[in-house]
Amino acid sequence: MDLSTLRNEIDRIDSQLVQLYEQRMEICSQVAEYKIENGKKVFDKTREEEKLARVRSLTHNDFNSQGVTELFEQIMAMSRKLQYQMLESHGRTGRLPFIPVENLDTKKARVVFQGAEGAYSQAAMMRFFGERIDSIHVDSFRDAMSAIEEGSAEFAVLPIENSTAGIVSEIYDLLVEFENYIVGEQILKIEHCLLGVPGTKISDIQTVYSHPQSLMQSSRFLGGHSWQQISMPNNAFAARKVAEDRLKTQAAIASEYAGKVYGLEVLQKPVNNVSNNSTRFIIVTNQKIFKKNAKKISICFEVPHESGSLYHMLSHFIYNHLNLTKIESRPIEGRTWEYRFFLDFEGNLEDSAVKNALRGLREEASNMKILGNY
Incomplete structure (x- = not known):
C-alpha cells in the first residue's frame, strides 16, 4: 500500500x-x-x-x-x-463550608504579625488594614497562626512568597496544620537597606544580621564583602539587635522604616539583587469566609504515589476552563519522597466551574483542603 x-x-x-x-x-x-x-x-x-x-x-x-x-x-x-x-x-452541587460576605469586618479587629516594630509584615498590614488598626506582634509564624486560632486576634499577616527568593515554605506547612484560611493578600515592594548605628562606616562592619530570605535577596551585595552573615527570625529583630548592641562592627539588612524605628543610619540602599523585588503577604483568619468578589482560590491536596496521578488532578482545571496560576509542592512529614501539592487558580467558590472542579478533586485526590478564596 x-x-x-x-x-x-x-x-x-x-x-x-x-x-x-x-x-x-x-x-x-x-x-x-x-x-x-x-x-x-x-x-x-x-x-x-x-x-x-x-x-x-x-x-x-x-x-x-x-x-x-x-x-x-x-x-x-x-x-x-x-x-x-x-x-x-x-x-x-454539594455545600462548601465557606460563607460569602460583602466585606471583611475589620473595624474592631485585632491583627497579628510576626516580627517586631518596623517589620515588612507590619508595613503590609498597614497597607491592607490602614495605619490605625489595632495590632500585636509575635516572635514566630506559628505564634501568629495560634493567635488567630485561639481568638486573641482576628487576622494574621504572613509572608508567603518573594519574587526573588521564592516561597516561605513554613507558611505552606502551617496552612495545612492549622484550620485557618486565606481571605486576602497584599503585595509589598521590598527595598532592603544596610543599617548601622550612627557613625558606622561600611569598613567597620564585621557581622550582618537579617532574615535568611533577605540575606539571599541581597547575596550579590553581601558577596562583595567578607562579613559573617547571621540569620534572624525577622528583619526587624535584626535591626533591633544592632540598635541594642550599639556596636559599629554590626549591621542589619532591613527596611528604611525599621531603621527609623530603632534609630539606625542607612549606610547603603538598596542592597537587593534586583530592583523589582516584592513580597506577597496573605491575610489569614480562623473563619471559613470569602468575599463575594474574590477572584483567586488556593487549595492543597495529596495524590497517590503512582504514574499520572498529578496529571489527572490537573485535568479538572483544564476541563472546567480554569486558569491555574501557581503550583508548589512540599514534602509530607513522615512519608519519604511523597509530596503535598499547593495550587492557586482563578475563580470564585460560587462559580459552577469551580464547584465542578473541586467536586472532582475532592473525590479523586487525597486530603484535599480549600485554603481560601480571596
Missing part, C-alpha cells in the same frame, strides 16, 4: 473511534443518571482498576498494553467529568 492509502485507512478507523466514543459517553450519561438517582459516588477506583486490567489483557504486546492503559485512563477520566457536570446540572 502507498502512504495515501494507509492514511485513508487510519482516517476510517478514527471515524469509527469517534462514533464509538460518543456511544460510550451516551451510556456513561445513563450511568450518571442512575448514580444520581441512587446516591452513588462517581469515582469507583476498584471498578476502574478492574477495567484497566481487562483492556490490557486484550492487547498483544507491552507497547500496546501501555498505550491502551493511557487511552482508557483518559476515557474514564472524561466519563467522570461528564458525570460531575451532570451532578451540577441536577443541582447536586
Whole structure:
C-alpha cells in the first residue's frame, strides 16, 4: 500500500473511534443518571482498576498494553467529568463550608504579625488594614497562626512568597496544620537597606544580621564583602539587635522604616539583587469566609504515589476552563519522597466551574483542603 492509502485507512478507523466514543459517553450519561438517582459516588477506583486490567489483557504486546492503559485512563477520566457536570446540572452541587460576605469586618479587629516594630509584615498590614488598626506582634509564624486560632486576634499577616527568593515554605506547612484560611493578600515592594548605628562606616562592619530570605535577596551585595552573615527570625529583630548592641562592627539588612524605628543610619540602599523585588503577604483568619468578589482560590491536596496521578488532578482545571496560576509542592512529614501539592487558580467558590472542579478533586485526590478564596 502507498502512504495515501494507509492514511485513508487510519482516517476510517478514527471515524469509527469517534462514533464509538460518543456511544460510550451516551451510556456513561445513563450511568450518571442512575448514580444520581441512587446516591452513588462517581469515582469507583476498584471498578476502574478492574477495567484497566481487562483492556490490557486484550492487547498483544507491552507497547500496546501501555498505550491502551493511557487511552482508557483518559476515557474514564472524561466519563467522570461528564458525570460531575451532570451532578451540577441536577443541582447536586454539594455545600462548601465557606460563607460569602460583602466585606471583611475589620473595624474592631485585632491583627497579628510576626516580627517586631518596623517589620515588612507590619508595613503590609498597614497597607491592607490602614495605619490605625489595632495590632500585636509575635516572635514566630506559628505564634501568629495560634493567635488567630485561639481568638486573641482576628487576622494574621504572613509572608508567603518573594519574587526573588521564592516561597516561605513554613507558611505552606502551617496552612495545612492549622484550620485557618486565606481571605486576602497584599503585595509589598521590598527595598532592603544596610543599617548601622550612627557613625558606622561600611569598613567597620564585621557581622550582618537579617532574615535568611533577605540575606539571599541581597547575596550579590553581601558577596562583595567578607562579613559573617547571621540569620534572624525577622528583619526587624535584626535591626533591633544592632540598635541594642550599639556596636559599629554590626549591621542589619532591613527596611528604611525599621531603621527609623530603632534609630539606625542607612549606610547603603538598596542592597537587593534586583530592583523589582516584592513580597506577597496573605491575610489569614480562623473563619471559613470569602468575599463575594474574590477572584483567586488556593487549595492543597495529596495524590497517590503512582504514574499520572498529578496529571489527572490537573485535568479538572483544564476541563472546567480554569486558569491555574501557581503550583508548589512540599514534602509530607513522615512519608519519604511523597509530596503535598499547593495550587492557586482563578475563580470564585460560587462559580459552577469551580464547584465542578473541586467536586472532582475532592473525590479523586487525597486530603484535599480549600485554603481560601480571596
